[in-house]
Amino acid sequence: MEIFAIETGNFKLDGGAMFGVVPKVMWNKLYPADENNLCNWALRCMLVVEGERKILIDNGIGDKQDEKFLKNYYLNGSDTLKSSIANLGYSFDDITDVVLTHLHFDHCGGSIKYNEKMELIPAFSNATYHTSKQQWEWASNPNRREKASFLYENIAPIKESGQLNLFDSDTELFPGFVAKLFNGHTDGQVVPHIHINGRTIVYCADFFPSAAHLPMPYICGYDTRPLITLEERKQFFKEALDNDYILFFEHDIFHECCDLEDTEKGVRPKEFFTLRDFLIEDKV
Numbered sequence: 034m035e036i037f038a039i040e041t042g043n044f045k046l047d048g049g050a051m052f053g054v055v056p057k058v059m060w061n062k063l064y065p066a067d068e069n070n071l072c073n074w075a076l077r078c079m080l081v082v083e084g085e086r087k088i089l090i091d092n093g094i095g096d097k098q099d100e101k102f103l104k105n106y107y108l109n110g111s112d113t114l115k116s117s118i119a120n121l122g123y124s125f126d127d128i129t130d131v132v133l134t135h136l137h138f139d140h141c142g143g144s145i146k147y148n149e150k151m152e153l154i155p156a157f158s159n160a161t162y163h164t165s166k167q168q169w170e171w172a173s174n175p176n177r178r179e180k181a182s183f184l185y186e187n188i189a190p191i192k193e194s195g196q197l198n199l200f201d202s203d204t205e206l207f208p209g210f211v212a213k214l215f216n217g218h219t220d221g222q223v224v225p226h227i228h229i230n231g232r233t234i235v236y237c238a239d240f241f242p243s244a245a246h247l248p249m250p251y252i253c254g255y256d257t258r259p260l261i262t263l264e265e266r267k268q269f270f271k272e273a274l275d276n277d278y279i280l281f282f283e284h285d286i287f288h289e290c291c292d293l294e295d296t297e298k299g300v301r302p303k304e305f306f307t308l309r310d311f312l313i314e315d316k317v
């Protein structure tokens with residue numbers, strides 16, 4: 034198995050919204066905001082290559098949204114989904130599976146493109162799209178709080194194409210690739226746990242958007258059930274420390290990965306590194 038980080042550019046979101054009840058004087062030290070209180074966030078996906086299978090986890094905002102939509106998110110950075118996949122020697126047609134952690138637009142927007150007739154179709158024509166049944170149903174009938182994040186155009190074309198696979202509990206989707214479900218951020222968020230050379234790499238998605246979200250109360254204002262997030266974190270930290278998990282961050286512009294240690298203040302990053310350095314150094 035080989036795994037790669039896939040950078041798809043960055044976008045900006047309000048720092049206060051991203052850190053919930055934590056005061057700015059505290060989160061700003063860990064993740065600085067600009068003069069408009071906006072923080073810059075990565076849109077970092079992952080490609081898992083296992084023999085003939087090319088599994089893409091999440092795919093960023095994509096390039097089909099109009100300017101009116103995008104102007105709120107200040108897209109920046111030179112990487113795109115296409116260029117990052119091409120740099121590894123692959124094209125969209127090579128992707129056999131797309132695992133969507135959840136259906137918020139910044140995680141699944143690259144799933145869909147316009148064809149020549151300006152119809153919306155899956156961007157990965159040969160792929161099966163996987164996500165949880167709970168998340169699919171949740172996004173298909175969105176509540177008012179999350180409605181702005183679930184775009185109809187990101188969801189409907191996948192179903193119409195017949196390329197959708199839904200699962201409803203923790204599942205080994207592929208050998209060494211376990212999809213676990215979490216419910217604090219949104220219903221049935223999929224958090225992939227990938228086993229490689231005796232270690233487990235966790236694709237954190239919005240469970241921990243960044244390393245700055247590791248302290249217990251640093252929970253996104255976007256989470257629909259923050260008390261559930263707290264419980265899920267408690268359970269997860271125990272498991273992560275016991276098994277020396279490596280965390281991979283989708284939105285952290287400063288840090289790609291870290292391992293964890295238990296400190297007097299709680300669980301904190303032990304060491305930061307990139308996925309590439311980690312695999313090259315063969316610390317696994």
Ligand SMILES: [Zn+2]
Nearest residue numbers: 135137218239
């Ligand atoms: Zn989200």
